[in-house]
Amino acid sequence: MWLSNDDLQAIWLTLRLAGIVTAILFVVGTPVAWWLAQTSSRWKGPISAVVALPLVLPPSVLGFYLLLAMGPSGWIGQFTQTLGIGLLPFTFWGLVIASVFYSFPFMVQPVQNAFETIGTRPLEVAATLRASPLDTFFTVVLPLAAPGFLTAGILTFAHTVGEFGVVLMIGGNIPDLTRVVSVQIYDHVEAMEYADAHRLSAVMVAFSFIVLLALYGWQHRGRKET
Amino acid sequence: MNPIRYFALTLALLSASVVAHADEIQVAVAANFTAPMKEIAAAFTKETGHQIKAAYGATGKFYAQIQNGAPFEILLAADATTPAKLIKEGNAVADSQFTYALGKLVLWSAKAGFVDAAGKVLATGDFQKVAIANPKAAPYGAAAMAVLKQQGLLDAVQPKLVTGENIAQTYQFVETGNAEIGFIALAQVQKDSKLTHGSMWLIPAQLYPPILQDAVILNAGKEKPAVAALMTYLKGETAQAIIHSFGYDLK
Structure with missing residues (x-):
């Protein structure tokens, strides 16, 4: 076999992680993006800045403080222990939650842009036709913002696949649980198994290229049509 | 001038x-x-x-x-x-x-009194996670694996293992309490010939290759x-x- 079992396991785990994180962020990120697009509150600036923080913070910093927060004396850790689900570091769901933080801006920003591009006019028209706000959101806003959602979804997914520092800090490198592709490659390099590292990296490069090609190719075509 | x-x-x-x-x-x-x-x-x-x-x-x-x-x-x-x-x-x-x-290997916990001087805590299994350094890349990780094998505890402990990329990260896992115990270097918790904090088992040198x-x-x-x-x-x-x-x- 071209890739080892461990490598395939890591790939499957990574795809699962990225898929779940993207799904969660569609649900969590959309309301935030909507609020940011609509509001004229003085909180808009500060909230936007907080949303964008993971773009700037080094993953090792984010990872270290998530490790502290999720630990037995951290606030997330105390909360999860009270709920009886134990501690999150070194678990798959710990990675999911960390990745949700880490990939948050990649979901919110494109969706927010899409909402802002729609403007207020279609909403006013829908209101004059007596559509309820919820109705308007699902039948007018969502279809119009679909391209933004696609971009956001692809970016979030791809960004989670490429995540390394945060996973390294809170993952504990457990096969089939927290050992994602990026960590597996790092492991190969550390153990001086360069041939394995090259193979897995090649898969990663090919995957990333195809994803980005699909995204930009599609955006390009979309622009021509309009 | x-x-x-x-x-x-x-x-x-x-x-x-x-x-x-x-x-x-x-x-x-x-x-x-x-x-x-x-x-x-x-x-x-x-x-x-x-x-x-x-x-x-x-x-x-x-x-x-x-x-x-x-x-x-x-x-x-x-x-x-x-x-x-x-x-x-x-x-x-x-x-x-x-x-x-x-190098000297120790089993260490950030909590005082958690690890006994003979390392019996390993066998009683009264912990959720034990941290070691990546045995493929780090000598202290390989030494820890040797101890577990020598004690016949590898199978019992394996599901609780979490791996740090190096010995510094392994220490971090234990220091933050996310792993109750971990195999680290004595040098990380000893200064001026005294244990800085927590509790430890100083693992006898004959249990692992030097x-x-x-x-x-x-x-x-x-x-x-x-x-x-x-x-x-x-x-x-x-x-x-x-x-x-x-x-x-x-x-």
């Missing part, structure tokens, strides 16, 4: 003497040796005037970097095989390799007097006393 010119002249003379005698040495240091290296570097600089620029990290990573032209002049590895490999591949100076410290930590001069440091001076200094009394006080044995 007016004061400003006098001052300028003094400054010029001073800087000239610094240029003539003090050199800068780039050293790659195994993560577990971070604390002793800082003390040794300070003492060495005080004595010789040479400045040490140290990078701390995993030996395997340094190996890859050195192979690809990293400017390090000395490697203080966490094992004996990496320096030997670098010499064989022509990236380090033959005959410059020597053992600067013998952790030889070897130093080697890399090609970039060949025939540089300051580099040779540091290698000699590491074998000297001052450095050895520091190394010993952090809980390493000496060969």
Whole structure:
């Protein structure tokens, strides 16, 4: 076999992680993006800045403080222990939650842009036709913002696949649980198994290229049509 | 002579003497040796005037970097095989390799009284997670695996293992309480021959193969007097006393 079992396991785990994180962020990120697009509150600036923080913070910093927060004396850790689900570091769901933080801006920003591009006019028209706000959101806003959602979804997914520092800090490198592709490659390099590292990296490069090609190719075509 | 010119002249003379005698040495240091290296570097600089620029990290990573032209002049590895490999591949100076410290492995918890002096806690299984360094890349991780195998506990403990990329990250997992116990280097929790905090089992040396930590001069440091001076200094009394006080044995 071209890739080892461990490598395939890591790939499957990574795809699962990225898929779940993207799904969660569609649900969590959309309301935030909507609020940011609509509001004229003085909180808009500060909230936007907080949303964008993971773009700037080094993953090792984010990872270290998530490790502290999720630990037995951290606030997330105390909360999860009270709920009886134990501690999150070194678990798959710990990675999911960390990745949700880490990939948050990649979901919110494109969706927010899409909402802002729609403007207020279609909403006013829908209101004059007596559509309820919820109705308007699902039948007018969502279809119009679909391209933004696609971009956001692809970016979030791809960004989670490429995540390394945060996973390294809170993952504990457990096969089939927290050992994602990026960590597996790092492991190969550390153990001086360069041939394995090259193979897995090649898969990663090919995957990333195809994803980005699909995204930009599609955006390009979309622009021509309009 | 007016004061400003006098001052300028003094400054010029001073800087000239610094240029003539003090050199800068780039050293790659195994993560577990971070604390002793800082003390040794300070003492060495005080004595010789040479400045040490140290990078701390995993030996395997340094190996890859050195192979690809990293400017390090000395490697203080966490094992004996990496320096030997670098010499064989022509990236380090033959005959410059020597053992600067013998590593000691401990089972440690950040909580006082959690680990007993005989390490019985391992067998009772009264913990959720035990942290070790990656056994494939880190010698302390390999030593920990040897202990678990020797004690016949590997199968029982395996599902609770979490792996740090190097010994520093392994310490972090235990220090933050996310793993109750972990196999780390004595040097990380000992200072001035005393345990800094928490509780530990000092694992008897016969339970694992010796952790030889070897130093080697890399090609970039060949025939540089300051580099040779540091290698000699590491074998000297001052450095050895520091190394010993952090809980390493000496060969």
